[in-house]
Amino acid sequence: MIEARDLTKKYGSKTAVDHVTFTVQPGIVTGFLGPNGAGKSTTMRMILGLDSPTAGEVTVNGKPYAKLVTPLSEIGALIDAKGVHPRRSARQHLRALAATHGISDRRVDEVLDLTGLSQVAKRKAGNFSLGMGQRLGIAGALLGDPKIVMFDEPVNGLDPDGVLWVRQLARRLAENGRTVFLSSHLMSEVQQTADHVIIIGRGKILADAPLQEFVRAHAREGVLVTSPDAGRLAEAVKAAGGTVQAVDHRERISVTGIEAREIGRIARDNSLWLAELRDESTSLEDAYMHLTAEETEYRAGVPTESTAKEASK
Amino acid sequence: MSAATQTDTTTSVEVVTHRAGYARAVRSEWIKARTLRSTWILVGFALLAFIGLPVLVVGETTVTDPAEGAVAAMHAIFVANDFVLILVAVLGALLTTSEFTTGMARNTFTATPKRGAVLAAKATIASLFALGIAVVGAVATWFALGDKLSGAASLDFGNAEMVKVLVVTLVGYIVTAVLAASLGVLLRSSVGTIFTIVAMQLILPGILLSVPSDIANWCGAVMPGVAASAAVNTDPIDPGTIFLTPGAGLAVLIAWAVLPFLAAMAVLKARDI
Numbered sequence: 001m002i003e004a005r006d007l008t009k010k011y012g013s014k015t016a017v018d019h020v021t022f023t024v025q026p027g028i029v030t031g032f033l034g035p036n037g038a039g040k041s042t043t044m045r046m047i048l049g050l051d052s053p054t055a056g057e058v059t060v061n062g063k064p065y066a067k068l069v070t071p072l073s074e075i076g077a078l079i080d081a082k083g084v085h086p087r088r089s090a091r092q093h094l095r096a097l098a099a100t101h102g103i104s105d106r107r108v109d110e111v112l113d114l115t116g117l118s119q120v121a122k123r124k125a126g127n128f129s130l131g132m133g134q135r136l137g138i139a140g141a142l143l144g145d146p147k148i149v150m151f152d153e154p155v156n157g158l159d160p161d162g163v164l165w166v167r168q169l170a171r172r173l174a175e176n177g178r179t180v181f182l183s184s185h186l187m188s189e190v191q192q193t194a195d196h197v198i199i200i201g202r203g204k205i206l207a208d209a210p211l212q213e214f215v216r217a218h219a220r221e222g223v224l225v226t227s228p229d230a231g232r233l234a235e236a237v238k239a240a241g242g243t244v245q246a247v248d249h250r251e252r253i254s255v256t257g258i259e260a261r262e263i264g265r266i267a268r269d270n271s272l273w274l275a276e277l278r279d280e281s282t283s284l285e286d287a288y289m290h291l292t293a294e295e296t297e298y299r300a301g302v303p304t305e306s307t308a309k310e311a312s313k
Numbered sequence: 314m315s316a317a318t319q320t321d322t323t324t325s326v327e328v329v330t331h332r333a334g335y336a337r338a339v340r341s342e343w344i345k346a347r348t349l350r351s352t353w354i355l356v357g358f359a360l361l362a363f364i365g366l367p368v369l370v371v372g373e374t375t376v377t378d379p380a381e382g383a384v385a386a387m388h389a390i391f392v393a394n395d396f397v398l399i400l401v402a403v404l405g406a407l408l409t410t411s412e413f414t415t416g417m418a419r420n421t422f423t424a425t426p427k428r429g430a431v432l433a434a435k436a437t438i439a440s441l442f443a444l445g446i447a448v449v450g451a452v453a454t455w456f457a458l459g460d461k462l463s464g465a466a467s468l469d470f471g472n473a474e475m476v477k478v479l480v481v482t483l484v485g486y487i488v489t490a491v492l493a494a495s496l497g498v499l500l501r502s503s504v505g506t507i508f509t510i511v512a513m514q515l516i517l518p519g520i521l522l523s524v525p526s527d528i529a530n531w532c533g534a535v536m537p538g539v540a541a542s543a544a545v546n547t548d549p550i551d552p553g554t555i556f557l558t559p560g561a562g563l564a565v566l567i568a569w570a571v572l573p574f575l576a577a578m579a580v581l582k583a584r585d586i
Binding site for chain 1: 328329330331332333337338340341342344345348349350351411415416417418419420422423424425426427585586
């Protein structure tokens, strides 16, 4: 279990993490989501005691990280796949980590096998692809058979096989009663893996809820319509009491207030061409985009001056 | 100690973990140091300079007094010190700076959260490499010089002055290793650390001791290499010149390891990794 209370990190005048309080529970997979620069990595570094909080505290299985006697058996973390010496072999890298806890070479070989790196164990880590680097980081995280695993963007650079493997590994670790905490910006990935989501934006927790509950609460109950006759269809839908929003190009509109089935009927009655008609309500991505639209720090096209003004509000 | 009893698809061997402290950090640092080719390249060059330079420059001895001869022989063995110590410093510096430049530090300090233990382990490994180079180099040089160290110029371990030169020189090796590893933590830059050490060992003493300023002369006199030669000096100090007494020289030399080490310890604990 990871517990953060009022956790705050300031770099000069910039607040990276702002009075964050959350608990990561064992037995489930918790997704940690947020736009770039939201404070995910800073929070994870504070959990590991690498960065010290400006205020507040965070404990790992009830203790501050620095007080853990055998940290690798409490929490295994992947926070930076490139954070290895490039001219040391994968196996020797893991042996050096294992030596800090007196972990056997057999376990080193086992995690290499588990992460599919046995064949390349003698190669220098600097020659690894990003995906292999991620696997090496995960191997290091699993060395001490930890009660908690914490992965920062674990599927970054992995091929489809690797993505599936990480998903299954995370599920399996959680099913065994471990605490699994992963950050990602890939919503579809989190939706398939996580049971619970914690969403952070501009250093603040925006949501902390079971995945399904979060999606239900934040996704718009909208219907996405694609039609070459979008203009006329929009008129007809408005006439029937719906609210229409243009989406990304002329043929797509988003309708709220009227169900998909009813929109289909309106289209038929007006002899309008429907190319696509689907509910928007089931996707974590929609719910997330909705929630973070206001919070995204580096929004495209927003002049820095107005961003600064918003920040000072 | 804790034994994990959970078994699932991620473990088939029982994973036993032990307290992560100084002793295991030393083992980890030893694995890290010896599994990099750069370590052995530096050791190789250090030994090459250590043995090669005396063979090239040391001539037949002209001393006739065995007491003086033993001290001169010891100095002859360590004649390449200035160069070898730079390589020892590079080795010590890389042990710490490479952690920060490669990002390995995050792995290192999550595995051993006791930052002081990690620094102490790195200083230990740096010192062991320095001592190893000094001892292997000295013995090999003694053999290589062969006849040049015979007769009145033979080593004599009953000669207190000669033993003092040996001990102070070995202390100088350890000091250089610990200083470099500590500076590496303070500067987190390989180039910066190595440049600082080269300046302190090779460049600054000559400049500081020659400019007509007492403050500069004192700064020169407390440079580690100058302090080391003061520690083994047996000649009377000219009243007009600024030079440390042997006792003060040794104290200053040791301080060059202790103070940077303590500073590095404090900074390492205070700063984010």
